[in-house]
Amino acid sequence: MATETLKISDGTTMEICRLPDVDDETWAEVRAYVEGNPETAKSLKSFAKNPDAMRGWLQTQAIAEHYSNKMASGDTPVQDKVKSLEKDPELASIFEDIKKNGMEAVMKYYQDEDLMLKISQKMGGLPSELQPVLQKIEDTSLTLHEAAKKGDLAAVQQFLDKNKPLDAQDFKGITPLGYAIGANRIAVVKKLLDSRANPYAVDSSGNSGLHYAAGYGRRELVEYLLKVGANVSQPNVQGMTPLAVATQNKQEATMQILKAHGAQ
Numbered sequence: 001m002a003t004e005t006l007k008i009s010d011g012t013t014m015e016i017c018r019l020p021d022v023d024d025e026t027w028a029e030v031r032a033y034v035e036g037n038p039e040t041a042k043s044l045k046s047f048a049k050n051p052d053a054m055r056g057w058l059q060t061q062a063i064a065e066h067y068s069n070k071m072a073s074g075d076t077p078v079q080d081k082v083k084s085l086e087k088d089p090e091l092a093s094i095f096e097d098i099k100k101n102g103m104e105a106v107m108k109y110y111q112d113e114d115l116m117l118k119i120s121q122k123m124g125g126l127p128s129e130l131q132p133v134l135q136k137i138e139d140t141s142l143t144l145h146e147a148a149k150k151g152d153l154a155a156v157q158q159f160l161d162k163n164k165p166l167d168a169q170d171f172k173g174i175t176p177l178g179y180a181i182g183a184n185r186i187a188v189v190k191k192l193l194d195s196r197a198n199p200y201a202v203d204s205s206g207n208s209g210l211h212y213a214a215g216y217g218r219r220e221l222v223e224y225l226l227k228v229g230a231n232v233s234q235p236n237v238q239g240m241t242p243l244a245v246a247t248q249n250k251q252e253a254t255m256q257i258l259k260a261h262g263a264q
Contacts, residue, residue, distance in 0.1 A: 006031060010038040050171045051142040058137045060116035066130050067123065081123050088122065144168075148176035148192065151185035156192070166197040173204030181212040181221055189221060199230055206237035207245075214246035214254040222254045232263045 006014050016034070034041050070078040086095045094115070097105045109115055120126060126134070140155075141147035144164045147155035156176075160166075167175050177197040180188040189209075193199060199209040210230040213221040222242075226232065235241055243263040246254045 004031070006035050006041070008034070008038050008041045009036050012038070012041070014041055051146040054142050055137055056113050058142075059134050060113045062133050062137060063116055063120050063126070063130065066127070066133075067119075078123070085119065085122055091119065091122075143170065144176045145170045145174065145179050148185060148188050149179035149183050151180070151183065151188055153187050153191065156188055160191075160195055166192065166195060167201070169204055175202045177209055178202030178207070178212055181209050181218060182216050184216070184218050184221065186220060186224075189224070193228065199225060199228070200234065206235070208234050208236075208242065210234070210242040211236055211240075211245050214242040214251060214258060215249045217246075217249070217251040217254055219253045219257065222257050226257070226261050232258055232261050 004016060006016055008014060014034075067078060067082070071082060085091050094105075094109060098109070141150055141152045144156065144159040144166075146152075147159060167177070169175055174182075175197070177189065177192045177199065179185075180192060181202065201207075202209050202212055208230065210222065210225045210232065211234075212218070213225055230242075232243070233241055236245075240248070241263065243255060243258045246258060
């Protein structure tokens, strides 16, 4: 899924995923609105680090865009349903606001996932032709963290090619390397380390990659991290070493490897 960099009027920038199959004119209007409204940009940025939140937002936008295109093309059944929604006591004020305030109102309501889903249900549910678009959004890795967790090596490389920060923590305080180790994505771990990701700090609790590998019982990764110089005695913020974490989680295999490398 293509991403574009927007230049916000307050001097900041942000990246946003372009909706699948949206026409150039509509996309240009959305871009112009977001770039000219720092508060809207800020609200979008607030969940940009959370792929689940971003995915939900993108899917609701795709639903809204689908019905907008149907209306513009003169689809009579859809137009009739929309006219009935305009008279719906629950939605009438929203449609009136959109008619009066245009894109400003549209952007405000587009961000309300519950509202978008409610409108979709009143329109008769999700149409079958929309399913491939929603599935594409579902399957796409939206962040380097998510790509690392999924083991999506191609997506990881794409994010690296865009010079994404290797050691940035997401909304849970975890780095891409932390996710890759936790999910036992060995190829991704090696790719991130080759790209100079920091193995000594993979979350906001001071855990190293070795803490994660030991605690999750990732034997091969424990051996690999030790081979490339991981500190067997490094404590996290709670003062626990990788061996202490492995012991707490009853990971006998990784405990033995750590002890063989001098952990006490």
